[in-house]
Amino acid sequence: MRSCLRLSLVPAARVLTAIGVVVLVGGPWIFDIPQLQLLTDFLCMLVLAIMWNLLAGYADIVSVGQHGFVGVGAYAFFAFAVLLDLNPYAAVVLAGVTALVFAIPIMAIIFRLRAAYLAVGSWVVAETLMLAAGKLAAFGGGSGISLPVSVVRFFGARPTERYTTIYVIALALAVLVLITTYLLMRSSIGLGLTAMRDDEEAAGAVGVNLVRARILCFLLTAPFLGLAGAVITLQKLRVAPGASFSLVDWTVYIIFIVVIGGIGSFEGPMIGTVVFFLVRNYLAEIGVWHFIILGTISIAVILIEPRGIWGMIRRAVPEDLIPVSHAPPRPGSTPSTGSIGQVMDSSPG
Amino acid sequence: MIGSWVNQIVQGVLLGGLYALFAMGLSLSVGVMRFVNIAHGDLIVLVSFVILTLTTNLGLGPLTATLITLPLSFGGGYLLQRLLLQRVLGKDILSVILVTFGLSIIIQNGLQGSFGADTQLVRTEEFATATIGLGDGINVGVLPLTIFVAAVAMVLLLDLLLYRTRVGVHIRAVSEDLSAANLVGLPSARIFAFAQGIVGITVAVSAGFMSVWTNFDPTSGPSRLLVAFEAVVLGGLGSLWGTLAGGILLGVAQSVGAKFDVSWQALAGNLVFLVVFVIRPQGLFPKY
Amino acid sequence: MTVAPLLLIEQLSVFYGQFQALHQVDLEIGSGEAVAIIGANGAGKSSLLKAIVRQAPRIEGTIRFDGEVLASHSTSSIVGKGIALVPEGRRLFPSLTVEENLGIGRDVGHRGRFGFDEIYALFPALQEKRRQLARTLSGGQQQMVALSRALLSNPRLLLCDEISLGLAPVAIDALYRIIPGIQAQGLAVVVVEQDITRSLAIADRFYCLLEGRVNLAGRPAEVSRDVIVKHYFGL
Numbered sequence: 001m002r003s004c005l006r007l008s009l010v011p012a013a014r015v016l017t018a019i020g021v022v023v024l025v026g027g028p029w030i031f032d033i034p035q036l037q038l039l040t041d042f043l044c045m046l047v048l049a050i051m052w053n054l055l056a057g058y059a060d061i062v063s064v065g066q067h068g069f070v071g072v073g074a075y076a077f078f079a080f081a082v083l084l085d086l087n088p089y090a091a092v093v094l095a096g097v098t099a100l101v102f103a104i105p106i107m108a109i110i111f112r113l114r115a116a117y118l119a120v121g122s123w124v125v126a127e128t129l130m131l132a133a134g135k136l137a138a139f140g141g142g143s144g145i146s147l148p149v150s151v152v153r154f155f156g157a158r159p160t161e162r163y164t165t166i167y168v169i170a171l172a173l174a175v176l177v178l179i180t181t182y183l184l185m186r187s188s189i190g191l192g193l194t195a196m197r198d199d200e201e202a203a204g205a206v207g208v209n210l211v212r213a214r215i216l217c218f219l220l221t222a223p224f225l226g227l228a229g230a231v232i233t234l235q236k237l238r239v240a241p242g243a244s245f246s247l248v249d250w251t252v253y254i255i256f257i258v259v260i261g262g263i264g265s266f267e268g269p270m271i272g273t274v275v276f277f278l279v280r281n282y283l284a285e286i287g288v289w290h291f292i293i294l295g296t297i298s299i300a301v302i303l304i305e306p307r308g309i310w311g312m313i314r315r316a317v318p319e320d321l322i323p324v325s326h327a328p329p330r331p332g333s334t335p336s337t338g339s340i341g342q343v344m345d346s347s348p349g
Numbered sequence: 350m351i352g353s354w355v356n357q358i359v360q361g362v363l364l365g366g367l368y369a370l371f372a373m374g375l376s377l378s379v380g381v382m383r384f385v386n387i388a389h390g391d392l393i394v395l396v397s398f399v400i401l402t403l404t405t406n407l408g409l410g411p412l413t414a415t416l417i418t419l420p421l422s423f424g425g426g427y428l429l430q431r432l433l434l435q436r437v438l439g440k441d442i443l444s445v446i447l448v449t450f451g452l453s454i455i456i457q458n459g460l461q462g463s464f465g466a467d468t469q470l471v472r473t474e475e476f477a478t479a480t481i482g483l484g485d486g487i488n489v490g491v492l493p494l495t496i497f498v499a500a501v502a503m504v505l506l507l508d509l510l511l512y513r514t515r516v517g518v519h520i521r522a523v524s525e526d527l528s529a530a531n532l533v534g535l536p537s538a539r540i541f542a543f544a545q546g547i548v549g550i551t552v553a554v555s556a557g558f559m560s561v562w563t564n565f566d567p568t569s570g571p572s573r574l575l576v577a578f579e580a581v582v583l584g585g586l587g588s589l590w591g592t593l594a595g596g597i598l599l600g601v602a603q604s605v606g607a608k609f610d611v612s613w614q615a616l617a618g619n620l621v622f623l624v625v626f627v628i629r630p631q632g633l634f635p636k637y
Numbered sequence: 638m639t640v641a642p643l644l645l646i647e648q649l650s651v652f653y654g655q656f657q658a659l660h661q662v663d664l665e666i667g668s669g670e671a672v673a674i675i676g677a678n679g680a681g682k683s684s685l686l687k688a689i690v691r692q693a694p695r696i697e698g699t700i701r702f703d704g705e706v707l708a709s710h711s712t713s714s715i716v717g718k719g720i721a722l723v724p725e726g727r728r729l730f731p732s733l734t735v736e737e738n739l740g741i742g743r744d745v746g747h748r749g750r751f752g753f754d755e756i757y758a759l760f761p762a763l764q765e766k767r768r769q770l771a772r773t774l775s776g777g778q779q780q781m782v783a784l785s786r787a788l789l790s791n792p793r794l795l796l797c798d799e800i801s802l803g804l805a806p807v808a809i810d811a812l813y814r815i816i817p818g819i820q821a822q823g824l825a826v827v828v829v830e831q832d833i834t835r836s837l838a839i840a841d842r843f844y845c846l847l848e849g850r851v852n853l854a855g856r857p858a859e860v861s862r863d864v865i866v867k868h869y870f871g872l
Contacts, residue, residue, distance in 0.1 A: 056443060060442075062442065064450070113630075115442040115446075116384050116442055117582065119387075119446050120575070120578045121582075124575055124619060128616065128619040128623060142612070252450075252454060255447065255450065259447055287462070288458040288459075288461050289462065291458040292454075292458050292462070295451040295458070299433075299447075299452070302451075303436060303437070
């Protein structure tokens with residue numbers, strides 16, 4: 001029965017994913033504008049989820065402040081595209097660069113903290129950035145400011161063109177993130193990260209440079225978060241401290257997505273984002289209750305199945321949907337204790 | 350001119366007393382159980398709403414209402430630890446963060462659903478506005494002064510608890526070396542639960558004062574958490590007096606910032622925190 | 638033996654993840670007996686003691702104390718029943734005073750023959766240093782505190798995990814001189830050691846562990862030193 005499940009489930013899921021990819025690529029021809037906007041939203045959330053998962057699920061950096069980088073990207077885009085009048089595409093790229101530049105001192109500050117302290121510390125930094133942004137008159141101060149028509153028109157004279165272009169940018173970003181993460185996971189750094197995820201002490205014992213891996217991850221996620229911030233600004237057509245630096249939209253929802261989908265796996269964030277969008281669409285009317293439900297499900301997930309939905313699936317099917325692991329699949333082996341864990345069990349004496 | 354600055358600083362010191370009260374419970378759970386309860390601020394807000402309900406619906410005075418919440422908060426903290434947090438404490442840090450984060454969201458939205466999003470304040474007639482002259486044209490509110498005195502008293506009481514009682518010895522033992530404590534037979538789960546109950550009491554005291562002094566609404570939790578966190582880190586992990594000092598520093602920073610412009614208040618506090626933290630990451634009076 | 642043993646261990650296995658530290662060990666300790674458990678590093682001696690107080694990750698098999706099966710009990714309730722562990726490496730609380738460390742032992746157990754007065758009579762140095770922080774004491778003195786802490790809970794079974802480790806010979810002698818006296822008070826004492834000589838000198842019986850299995854058991858007087866050494870090293 002199990003092998004039947006494996007035979008049919010994994011290839012079936014792979015086919016489904018492939019179809020999904022084709023559909024996304026063909027988006028502009030298949031969907032109408034409101035649907036494209038939803039998908040753009042989806043792609044941005046996916047990018048944020050993958051990034052948060054990389055930090056929290058692999059590098060052991062639980063950040064509750066990634067909305068800070070999103071906001072930095074948003075405001076940087078505005079600065080380059082509007083205040084400095086640069087080509088908006090260039091501005092998008094520069095938004096990512098700016099986020100990276102910000103990441104360096106921020107990392108220097110918060111990396112002195114560990115674990116939960118780092119989490120709240122990153123939150124403090126994000127909060128400070130938001131408050132500082134609210135002081136900048138050029139960006140509309142506390143209430144923010146809209147993108148000027150000229151910049152908006154740059155992406156297309158008519159709304160259809162614009163939303164299509166923005167969708168394509170978001171899709172390109174998502175693809176870039178997926179490819180980068182995939183390559184990272186399959187590289188030696190990725191092997192080190194997976195080892196860290198499974199057993200940090202053992203990983204350090206076999207020579208994985210934990211500090212370097214963490215720094216690399218943090219610096220890698222920052223520019224993508226900034227790019228996402230730029231795309232989000234294109235969606236919203238304005239920057240504002242509360243919206244661009246929104247704790248709820250860019251951190252809270254993301255954390256729920258990744259936890260429920262399955263933290264520490266490649267597939268988890270994708271599943272989580274899909275589930276989240278389905279839930280949001282159908283539960284939108286119930287107001288604050290959907291938060292309560294999300295929060296309760298999150299807690300339940302952590303207590304019962306810490307590896308999320310993907311973890312539940314993995315119990316039945318030990319193979320990766322998208323193969324990122326290095327070890328060749330061994331029939332019947334449990335997925336989460338990799339080969340490192342088995343070799344490195346320390347003698348208790 | 351100087352006088353108004355001194356006045357502002359004095360106000361800041363007293364404000365720091367409130368922040369220190371917020372931070373006391375967090376300091377205790379950080380020092381003892383080694384984790385940051387992200388729902389800490391929301392718990393303070395929750396108790397504030399309980400006090401609000403007791404005063405408006407049952408017509409009780411704020412002091413009576415707060416006294417009622419003291420044993421309730423102890424029990425709440427005890428059960429929270431015993432039933433929920435204890436189950437994730439042994440696991441990785443991620444689980445604790447996620448569970449307390451989830452709790453924070455649930456409390457905020459639960460309160461919003463029950464009470465609406467309006468800001469609230471518990472009325473106390475003259476107590477909230479009475480002032481005392483301290484000479485030189487410096488007037489301090491009776492309420493802020495009381496809060497400050499309460500903060501100092503709280504540190505003294507917690508000190509007493511930790512260093513002069515048997516349960517205090519047990520608490521210090523499990524904080525220092527949990528596995529050794531388990532090996533020799535200390536009931537660590539029960540001790541943690543008791544400690545969390547004490548945290549609950551500090552939360553209730555903080556709520557009692559906060560609800561009469563400042564406006565609060567269901568989403569006020571995170572900002573209290575951040576201020577408490579900053580006070581604890583600034584003061585030095587594991588030191589209660591340090592937390593008091595950290596709170597005062599933050600209060601003064603905010604007060605001075607507000608003097609320039611009211612909208613600078615929060616930012617000033619955060620900036621001072623970041624600057625001090627970069628210069629001295631271990632805090633002012635670190636125990637470890 | 639016509640009297641049921643105080644501690645009866647049947648088919649005990651201890652696992653750390655996928656590593657098995659003990660393999661179906663059978664063992665018994667009688668009331669008031671002194672039993673030495675010897676073996677090289679990694680033989681599973683510590684795991685055995687930790688399993689008795691249920692501080693090992695995965696335990697299979699049966700442990701009976703005074704007839705009662707210790708299964709889902711917490712360590713604190715097991716200590717309450719009368720088993721006390723002197724952990725390997727002493728494991729005092731460095732920032733607590735000697736008195737506070739000792740007090741913990743009394744708090745987790747119950748009143749009995751051993752109170753503060755008796756402890757201070759045994760170890761006068763501790764009385765002198767009772768208000769000092771535990772971290773300021775020498776290794777030998779810390780071991781005295783660790784042992785006293787266990788005694789203050791008034792156990793019926795005392796488990797000593799490598800109490801001679803890291804101590805000067807003089808200090809070790811002083812500790813071992815105490816053990817017969819403890820036994821005389823009615824306590825059963827289990828001494829886990831890498832040092833064969835001293836532990837066998839005070840033991841009524843001994844077990845030898847090798848790679849998680851008992852490969853020799855008997856009375857020190859009846860087994861030659863040669864045989865013991867061979868089994869110790871697995872030759």
